[in-house]
Amino acid sequence: MKIVSFNVNSIRTRLPIITQWMQQNRPDVLCLQETKVQDPDFPTGPFSEIGYNCAFKGQKSYNGVALFSPHKIQNLSFGLDDEPKDEPRLLRATVKKLNIINTYIPQGFEPDSDKFQYKLQWFGRLLKYFKARFKPTDLLVWLGDFNIAPEARDLYDPDGLLGSVCYHPDVHKALQKVIEWGFVDVFRKHCDEPGQYTFWDYRLPNSFKRNLGWRLDHIMATKPLAEKCTACYIDKEPRAAERPSDHTPIIAEFKT
Numbered sequence: 001m002k003i004v005s006f007n008v009n010s011i012r013t014r015l016p017i018i019t020q021w022m023q024q025n026r027p028d029v030l031c032l033q034e035t036k037v038q039d040p041d042f043p044t045g046p047f048s049e050i051g052y053n054c055a056f057k058g059q060k061s062y063n064g065v066a067l068f069s070p071h072k073i074q075n076l077s078f079g080l081d082d083e084p085k086d087e088p089r090l091l092r093a094t095v096k097k098l099n100i101i102n103t104y105i106p107q108g109f110e111p112d113s114d115k116f117q118y119k120l121q122w123f124g125r126l127l128k129y130f131k132a133r134f135k136p137t138d139l140l141v142w143l144g145d146f147n148i149a150p151e152a153r154d155l156y157d158p159d160g161l162l163g164s165v166c167y168h169p170d171v172h173k174a175l176q177k178v179i180e181w182g183f184v185d186v187f188r189k190h191c192d193e194p195g196q197y198t199f200w201d202y203r204l205p206n207s208f209k210r211n212l213g214w215r216l217d218h219i220m221a222t223k224p225l226a227e228k229c230t231a232c233y234i235d236k237e238p239r240a241a242e243r244p245s246d247h248t249p250i251i252a253e254f255k256t
Contacts, residue, residue, distance in 0.1 A: 035064030108165030136182025153194035
């Protein structure tokens with residue numbers, strides 16, 4: 001089973017890149033973040049034409065999550081508890097008995113801002129969400145744009161960028177608490193090498209060509225499912241396309 005996470009930074013802008021990639025790679029589950037479209041305007045047609053069902057929750061210009069699969073999508077819900085504005089940031093679904101949580105975690109803006117505190121609180125609320133609905137023995141995938149580079153090898157300048165909102169001791173602690181509940185970083189199960197990134201900032205000149213990137217997009221699996229993970233890798237080709245997202249897909253393959 002091939003499961004993919006991809007922050008597309010506007011689904012309508014990247015539509016040709018996304019549908020072409022899907023036809024070439026035929027994922028069983030594709031999770032998107034930052035779709036940036038209201039639900040009535042979501043472009044379902046092109047995905048139906050290539051054999052994919054879709055589920056989504058969005059808003060105008062910001063956020064938005066979606067899931068595509070050629071298989072039946074079941075047990076669909078959106079958002080964390082108690083706060084409707086979270087809905088375009090979290091999608092839960094079941095595909096072929098596999099539980100999937102697709103998240104677009106807040107970026108945080110600046111370390112001394114309320115938005116950064118919201119990011120830290122979001123991780124705490126996410127941990128409560130997992131504890132309330134799942135067990136570490138369940139077959140569960142948590143994936144998406146986490147807006148965190150977990151380790152020094154996950155970004156191009158760890159010394160210079162230490163303390164920034166996506167590489168900060170406080171967010172590392174917040175992420176680690178969720179991982180300790182029962183997740184495995186399946187990319188690092190298969191790849192120890194530094195310099196493996198999923199995001200290259202548009203604002204940094206020639207960041208992609210110079211490989212000045214961050215690994216902000218992740219696929220986590222509970223331990224029983226991680227044992228079934230046969231591969232996890234990053235596909236940089238969509239980032240090299242014309243008018244690309246600033247992110248690129250990360251893919252995990254599982255025996256199920």
